[in-house]
Amino acid sequence: MPTMASALEEFEKTSQDFLKKYCLRCHDSSKQKGKFRIDNLSSDFNNHLIAEKWNEVRFRINASEMPPEDEIQPTAEEIGNIVDKLTQKIREGAAVRMAQRASMEHYRLSRQEYAHTIYDLLGVVYDVEAPGALNEDPRWRGFNRIGALLSVAPSHLERYFVAAEAVIELALPDADFSTKTNHNIAGNGKRRLLQLGEGWGFDLKHPGRYRLRIRGSGLSAFTGRIPHMSIWHKHHKRSFDGVDLVASEDEPVTIELEGLFPAGGYEIRNHARTQKHANGAYKLFRNELIDATNSVLSLKDAHPSPRTKIVDDKGRPVMPLLIIDWIEIEGPISTAADLAKRKGLMPSNENDTFEIKKCLKYFAERAWRRPVIDEEIEPYLNYINAERETDEPFRSVYRSALASILISRSFFNLVEGSPKDKRLHLNDFELASRLSFFLWSSMPDEQLFSVARNGELNISSKLEEEFNRMIVDPKIERFLDSFPRQWLQLHRVGMFQPDPKLYPEYDPWLEESMVKESTAYFAELFRKNLPLREAVDSNWTVLNSRLAIHYGISMPYPKQLTRIKLDPEINRGGLLTHASILSLSSDGTRHRPVHRGAWVSEAILSHTPPPPPPNVAPLEPILGDKPKITIRSQIEAHATNPNCASCHSKIDPLGLAFENFDAIGRWRETEKVQGGVGKDPLVNASGIMPDGQAFSNSFEFKKLLADHDLLAEAFIEHLATYALRRIMTVDDMSQLRSIVGSTKRDDHRLANLIRKFVLSDLFSKR
Amino acid sequence: MRLLAHSGLLLVLCLAARNVLTAENIREALQNHVPKSGFFPPADAGIHLDGDLVVSDPINRRGALRKSQHSKRHYFAMLPYGMVWHHGAPADVRDIPVGTHMHGRFLLPLEGEENTIPIAKEDLKVNSDYRYNHAILLEDDASFYSRRGRSWKVLGFENGGGPAPRLKLSVEPVGPEIEGAINKPVLFDIDESTRVWRKRQLVGKDQIKTGHNIQVNLTWGPFDSLATTDVWLDEESLAACREIQRQRHLRLIRSRFLPGWVDAVKNYDTGGGEITVTLFGGMDPILYKEIEKVKTPKISDAATTLRTWSYHQEYSVRGNRIKWKVAENPPLGSSGIQIQFKIPQMLEGFRQGRIVRLKGPWTYVLLPADEWIASPKDFELSSKLRLP
CATH class of the missing domain: 2.40.50 (OB fold (Dihydrolipoamide Acetyltransferase, E2P))
Structure with missing residues (x-):
């Protein structure tokens, strides 16, 4: 147990002074008020029991419960300072605990990685999100692949067992699984009219690769708004593919989409909007078959009806319309590449024990992503032999053995280290897996295995060669989608659905487009190897027609995600002005500048602010006779409370810089205030950075942030957290800074930065 | 709305002004004023007629008057904003017992509804008044006097x-x-x-x-x-009789909703939009007070007969009121109340000049099925007077 002196000596002087001045008078060896002593409280924050006690100290100070009212009181600045320091130490301790590695560590695959790995191993699609499939993975600041959080409970094993059986059944099916083509037509001489939110349903019985051909027309609304045709999964409530479709009624087009689809009910859906009907029903449907020889204009004059309006008085669609003639569904398709993955899986002679063993070993080595010794295969062989003695058919028994390989911990975990040998660095196979799960969210391919087998992956030039090869493989899309989603916490987009009364423009296609913009923007930064500063400040973005409308960008609208140059009057550029980022911190009714600030602090600067004190009074609604004021004004009034002010002065400016954007990321000059009297007030986006630099709007703020040293350091910390599947600690900081330092001369160009990280010692360390 | 209300009069004056603007010209122009959807006719438009109500089609608000023993029936349709009074209270065609002597103000057919009431050419030769077959007002003697x-x-x-x-x-x-x-x-x-x-x-x-x-x-x-x-x-x-009739009419409107028409439309490009509605006149004032209390009334679209489609409440959308305006001295047929709504999903009938019905804070009841327009065929049948 540390002595009093040694316990407090761990703190810097200001904190020591605070504890001595305000705490020790009652909580030292003599008084021990509440039987609680601080003077001898250890500063070993890596010990969670000690950290818990310090957390209690922080809580009491933050809540102004301590020191008691009749004692001398600290200033707000002093409180802010000690709370900050304690928070930092508690978090560092937590990070160390979460990053602790035994001689052998297991990092469970996220369910997304499980699905990718199964596909790359066997060419089989397994729907990990289906009811009863795999559990949703817990997140830490957006990351869902942190080993310390991805524990394995009995329920997981049960699900892995079910999954393994289903996967092997799909890979080696009993029944005929051949490709079929179904052709569904709207009707003789008929076309199916789909207004916004309507769909034409079809089912996929088996998961797999499908080719969908859809013939139809897409009519833009009278304003130019383009219809988006989505392949919408009814259970998952999201689209698995889609395209903006513009084709006249006279000249319909055939769209072909190919991809991997889970089984279930789907809709070809006019996706731009979903709305509840006023009586609570889904909506007033038209979803009707129309005469192929007549244009939609004829619907206006056919007869007045209680159904929804399709065309205006000039015969122009009042909303984007889809008119579908037929759908052709071909699948499940097994490509040559998929079939190749299953080659060598099934022995040709079921009585040839040698071949059976060879097949099992070959499969296990790929599934476990490492060399397998004969002893590891023996139990599976023994199982097969034992079961065959009971007259079980070989195929069934063999498949069970394969499934058992998939429920081995070596499959659903990334295993690093060995029980006997306490290694500091990964071996070649572990490094191959780390690299492939980092870049492809999946197992290594044969080429990467081969380099590992040759013991060459720890050679920097070979590693770089592999990195360069892997980033141009189509599977890099998984990283370009998954990493920005986790880093930027894009799972929060739409978490609190904007109130349809306040934001009737908000729709699922907009929500999907928002996320697409941010992932596509990151992909563009990566592919073009652009400087990291452009992540926060640029004059371009990547958007589709739906976002163009949302941002007030005039026609012609792009028909797909397209990089466009942003004129200054669009008031955007960089991730921080993406509608996704601006809306993910909103609460469904209004924007929340403090939460925006906390997000900037955490995601961009890698500093998570301390939690707010308990019982913080919420902002009061503005009553009828009071003048309208902005949220900012309310927060500023709130922050005059000294206990709040010290923290808010650091967090709030980071969010207030974006006051010109509303809860769903639209530009505004005034803030629409519910309640109160008078005009909606003008917004004020000025502020002062925690380091004292002033800005008057988001443009100036972004420039300050782009030049900030912390930008690259924070980014590489997030990247390392994603790749190494653990939280970075103070021990990692020097290596992280060294990586950043090595790319400073070329402005931290993104692909270079990631390459340097992969080639760093940190990447190959356990 | 004042502009809209008075534009009928302007039209009449323009027509009269083509000739010399004499009292006779004005009277003739007023008499031959052709009503248009979306515009209330000027005061004193059309002609006065009276006779016994001898045919009643309360579903479509139509009927026929017979002036005398030997005269032919004068078939008519109520204009959508046409008002009926019985025992001194607002009423509907269905409230008038067949055989009741009625007074009415009759105009030429509503533009586009020329074929609603078929007229035999030989009848016109006998009496050209048969042309005036759209009633803006119908009253029994007690009400009229x-x-x-x-x-x-x-x-x-x-x-x-x-x-x-x-x-x-x-x-x-x-x-x-x-x-x-x-x-x-x-x-x-x-x-x-x-x-x-x-x-x-x-x-x-x-x-x-x-x-x-x-x-x-x-x-x-x-x-x-x-x-x-x-x-x-x-x-x-x-x-006492007036009150009974008033209550009967209140019961009718509360189950069929308040009628009006669409003055203006703004379509959004996502299926929603805005509409501005003027409520028709001739109702008991309490109905207007009741509808004022509902900020998000359900709105059904309706035909010029005021008939709605199927289950009118289900086939309606809820409007979000953004403006409520009352004009003084509204023209005959208008209540003077104009309401602007934001609509989440526009119905086919939400077009300028078309009829809508607004549900106040009233218990929803299913209507008799023969009052609905259930199909295009129903609508076709209702578009023309069918003789009994």
């Missing part, structure tokens, strides 16, 4: 002579002279079928005394005389 400050002073009873001698009630008009009305002393048939009302009771005709100021409702009598169906001896008795 009492609303204009007129009553009848009883002069006494007389025994009529001729081939069918009958007891006559001799009266003379009290109050202003009225166009199309009886403006001189007259004899009405009266017998035991006449309901005589005093206070809230039915009494015998012996209670009618010389010098009484009375109101009457009439029907056809032999040799085109006018026979009394009802005699009200005092204000209290008429007020």
Whole structure:
């Protein structure tokens, strides 16, 4: 147990002074008020029991419960300072605990990685999100692949067992699984009219690769708004593919989409909007078959009806319309590449024990992503032999053995280290897996295995060669989608659905487009190897027609995600002005500048602010006779409370810089205030950075942030957290800074930065 | 809305101005004013006609009047904003017993509805008034006279002579002279079928005394005389019947919703939009007060017959009121109330000049199925008068 002196000596002087001045008078060896002593409280924050006690100290100070009212009181600045320091130490301790590695560590695959790995191993699609499939993975600041959080409970094993059986059944099916083509037509001489939110349903019985051909027309609304045709999964409530479709009624087009689809009910859906009907029903449907020889204009004059309006008085669609003639569904398709993955899986002679063993070993080595010794295969062989003695058919028994390989911990975990040998660095196979799960969210391919087998992956030039090869493989899309989603916490987009009364423009296609913009923007930064500063400040973005409308960008609208140059009057550029980022911190009714600030602090600067004190009074609604004021004004009034002010002065400016954007990321000059009297007030986006630099709007703020040293350091910390599947600690900081330092001369160009990280010692360390 | 209300008058003046702007020209232009959807006609447009209601199609708000023993039926349709009064209270065609003598203001057909009431060419040769077959106002005698400050002073009873001698009630008009009305002393048939009302009771005709100021409702009598169906001896008795009729009409509108039409439309490009609605007049004021309380009423679209589609509440959308405006001195047919709504999903019928019905804070009841327009065929059938 540390002595009093040694316990407090761990703190810097200001904190020591605070504890001595305000705490020790009652909580030292003599008084021990509440039987609680601080003077001898250890500063070993890596010990969670000690950290818990310090957390209690922080809580009491933050809540102004301590020191008691009749004692001398600290200033707000002093409180802010000690709370900050304690928070930092508690978090560092937590990070160390979460990053602790035994001689052998297991990092469970996220369910997304499980699905990718199964596909790359066997060419089989397994729907990990289906009811009863795999559990949703817990997140830490957006990351869902942190080993310390991805524990394995009995329920997981049960699900892995079910999954393994289903996967092997799909890979080696009993029944005929051949490709079929179904052709569904709207009707003789008929076309199916789909207004916004309507769909034409079809089912996929088996998961797999499908080719969908859809013939139809897409009519833009009278304003130019383009219809988006989505392949919408009814259970998952999201689209698995889609395209903006513009084709006249006279000249319909055939769209072909190919991809991997889970089984279930789907809709070809006019996706731009979903709305509840006023009586609570889904909506007033038209979803009707129309005469192929007549244009939609004829619907206006056919007869007045209680159904929804399709065309205006000039015969122009009042909303984007889809008119579908037929759908052709071909699948499940097994490509040559998929079939190749299953080659060598099934022995040709079921009585040839040698071949059976060879097949099992070959499969296990790929599934476990490492060399397998004969002893590891023996139990599976023994199982097969034992079961065959009971007259079980070989195929069934063999498949069970394969499934058992998939429920081995070596499959659903990334295993690093060995029980006997306490290694500091990964071996070649572990490094191959780390690299492939980092870049492809999946197992290594044969080429990467081969380099590992040759013991060459720890050679920097070979590693770089592999990195360069892997980033141009189509599977890099998984990283370009998954990493920005986790880093930027894009799972929060739409978490609190904007109130349809306040934001009737908000729709699922907009929500999907928002996320697409941010992932596509990151992909563009990566592919073009652009400087990291452009992540926060640029004059371009990547958007589709739906976002163009949302941002007030005039026609012609792009028909797909397209990089466009942003004129200054669009008031955007960089991730921080993406509608996704601006809306993910909103609460469904209004924007929340403090939460925006906390997000900037955490995601961009890698500093998570301390939690707010308990019982913080919420902002009061503005009553009828009071003048309208902005949220900012309310927060500023709130922050005059000294206990709040010290923290808010650091967090709030980071969010207030974006006051010109509303809860769903639209530009505004005034803030629409519910309640109160008078005009909606003008917004004020000025502020002062925690380091004292002033800005008057988001443009100036972004420039300050782009030049900030912390930008690259924070980014590489997030990247390392994603790749190494653990939280970075103070021990990692020097290596992280060294990586950043090595790319400073070329402005931290993104692909270079990631390459340097992969080639760093940190990447190959356990 | 004032602009819209008065544009009918402007049109009339323009037509008249093509010729010389004389009183005669103006009268003729007013008489031949063609009503248009979305515009209320100017005051005094059309012609006055009276006769017994002999055909009633309450579902489509149509019917026929018969002026005299030998005249042909004058078929008519109520204009969408056409008003009916019975016993001095707002009413519907269905409230008027067949055989009731009615007064009405009739205009040329609503533009686009020229074929609603078929007219035989030979009939037109006999009487061109058949062209005026869209009613803006229809009133029984009690409503017609009492609303204009007129009553009848009883002069006494007389025994009529001729081939069918009958007891006559001799009266003379009290109050202003009225166009199309009886403006001189007259004899009405009266017998035991006449309901005589005093206070809230039915009494015998012996209670009618010389010098009484009375109101009457009439029907056809032999040799085109006018026979009394009802005699009200005092204000209290008429007020009692008025209240019953008022309540009956309230019940009707609360289940069928308040009618109006669309003045203006703004489509959004996502299926929603805004509409501006002017409520029709001729309703009891309490209905307007009730609808004012509902900020998000359900809105159904309707035909010019005011019929709605299927289950009208289900086939409606909820409008979010963004403006409520009341004009003073609205034109005949208008309530003067104009409401602007934001609509989440526009219905086919939300077009300028088309009819809508607004649900107030009223319990929803299913309507009789023959009142719905359930199909295009139904609509087709309802678009033209079908003779009984």
